[in-house]
Amino acid sequence: MxxxxxxxxxxxxxxxxxxxxxxxxxxxxxxxxxxxxxxxxxxxxxxxxxxxxxxxxxxxxxxxxxxxxxxxxxxxxxxxxxxxxxxxxxxxxxxxxxxxxxxxxxAQVTQAALLRPVDARFGDIDVHTRHHCAVASATVGGDVYAVANTPYGLRVFIGDVRGHGLDAVCVNAAVAEGFRDLAYVTADLTELAVRLDARIAPVLGPEDFVTAVFAEFAPGEVRLVNCGHPPPLRLGAHPKVLTPVTCSLPLGLGCDPTQSRYWLQSGDRLLLYTDGLVEARNASGAEFPLFDRACEALSHTLPWEALDGLYAEVTAHTGGPLRDDVALVLCESGVPAARSANPVPAAQSPQGL
Known part of the structure; x- marks a missing residue:
């Protein structure tokens, strides 16, 4: 025509x-x-x-x-x-x-290879991940996550690389590889963040940076290092936004991280996510009310169903597909093994996922 x-x-x-x-x-x-x-x-x-x-x-x-x-x-x-x-x-x-x-x-194929879904049990922690791409015509985003079952405990990383496209995916690959290499040989979580910052510096451009959260699980608690990333949510008997006491700059901008410790009781859930979730807006410009909706969506269902339900909530809020990618990592503490319908058993999980 x-x-x-x-x-x-x-x-x-x-x-x-x-x-x-x-x-x-x-x-x-x-x-x-x-x-x-x-x-x-x-x-x-x-x-x-x-x-x-x-x-x-x-x-x-x-x-x-x-x-x-x-x-x-x-x-x-x-x-x-x-x-x-x-x-x-x-x-x-x-x-x-x-x-x-x-x-x-x-870029899409590479990102799909990097962000392989995790549904596995590590010790007494269940880990479930989801990654939702924006509309099919959109450029690939910079979300990245990784899980490592190390001698120092289970460690989980989630980050968001500034920018989109193949350059962001290349940085993603460097970040994920660096985390998996360093997580097994670095005892201190803050030192892990500092060493990863130095590791990825050669692949970052002058204006590039990576917001990130490092989580380390120990009996009865979770230790967090936050480098400019949206704070995780603890869901359970005492829901809380785990905002760091001292804020650090993102990786690539001279981060100076500190570690925070939080109680994690049996049955509590820890949600880590990227900013595509909190920045999702409806037609009137209102942001997604994450804390209220997450407490509701993630408190009553099985963890893998809870993540799908949470994403359904945010797309209902926006009235359609999101404009940015969203990565979600849900960790549940102390649940019975019978509740963990893991497609990938812990003993057979690829090391460093």
């Missing part, structure tokens, strides 16, 4: 030009059609429009018995060269679009 509209536009322009300057048609005006086509449509539509415009110009010249002259020759030459240039521009735009689509597909 757009191509047909441009062809009609060219015909209308030819008629107007013929009525305005009979015997001396300003045929170069017909170049408007091909230029519009190369800006909005593909190569085929641009080529068709350029050929149609040239044919109309020749037809008007023949019907009106336009004599050959320098001015007329120049105008026909401008139309011909301009049409060819419009086709060339459309071809370059199509090639660039194809490259961008290919890069986005590569």
């Amino acid at each position: 757009p191509c047909v509209a441009l062809l009609c536009l060219c015909a209308a322009l030819a008629a107007c030009v013929d009525a305005w300057r009979p015997g001396r048609p300003a045929v170069a005006v017909l170049l408007i059609g091909p230029l519009l086509a190369c800006a909005r449509l593909g190569v085929r539509a641009t080529l068709t429009t350029a050929a149609w415009a040239l044919a109309l110009a020749v037809t008007v010249g023949v019907v009106r018995h336009v004599g050959a002259g320098p001015q007329v020759a120049v105008e026909y030459l401008v139309l011909l060269v301009g049409g060819l240039a419009a086709v060339h521009i459309a071809r370059r735009a199509a090639a660039r679009s194809a490259r961008l689509r290919l890069l986005d597909e590569v």
Whole structure:
């Protein structure tokens, strides 16, 4: 339909030009059609429009018995060269679009490989993850998470890389790999954050950074290091937003982390998430009321169903798919093994997930 509209536009322009300057048609005006086509449509539509415009110009010249002259020759030459240039521009735009689509597909595949779903039991902690991409046409986001069952206890990492696309995914890979390498050999959680900051520095651009939360589980408690990331939620008998006493800058900006300790009773749940969850807005611009909705959605159901229910709540709030990716990690303490329907048993879980 757009191509047909441009062809009609060219015909209308030819008629107007013929009525305005009979015997001396300003045929170069017909170049408007091909230029519009190369800006909005593909190569085929641009080529068709350029050929149609040239044919109309020749037809008007023949019907009106336009004599050959320098001015007329120049105008026909401008139309011909301009049409060819419009086709060339459309071809370059199509090639660039194809490259961008290919890069986005590569980024999506790489991100899917990095963010493998975890539904496993580590000791007395159940860990369940979900990653929800934004609408299919959106650029890949920078969410990342990783789990490591180390000699120092179960450690969970969640982060959000500034930016989108293949560059963000490359940083994601470096962050996940660095965490898995360092988590097994670094006893102190704050030192782990500092060493990871130094590890990923070579792959970060001048304006890049990574917000992150490190969690380490011990009997009856969870230790947290927060580097500029949305604070986790503890859900259970005493729900609480686990806001750090001292805020640290994100990784890549000179983080100076401190560790916080919180009680974690049997049956309590810890929700870690990325900012796509809290920044989801409805039609009136109101943000998602995470604390109230999470307490309701995550308190009565099985953990893997709770995560799906929470995402259903946020999409109901926004009225459709989110504009940003969302990564969710739900850890539940001290639940009976019978409640843990783990597709990947703990003994067979890939090390460092």
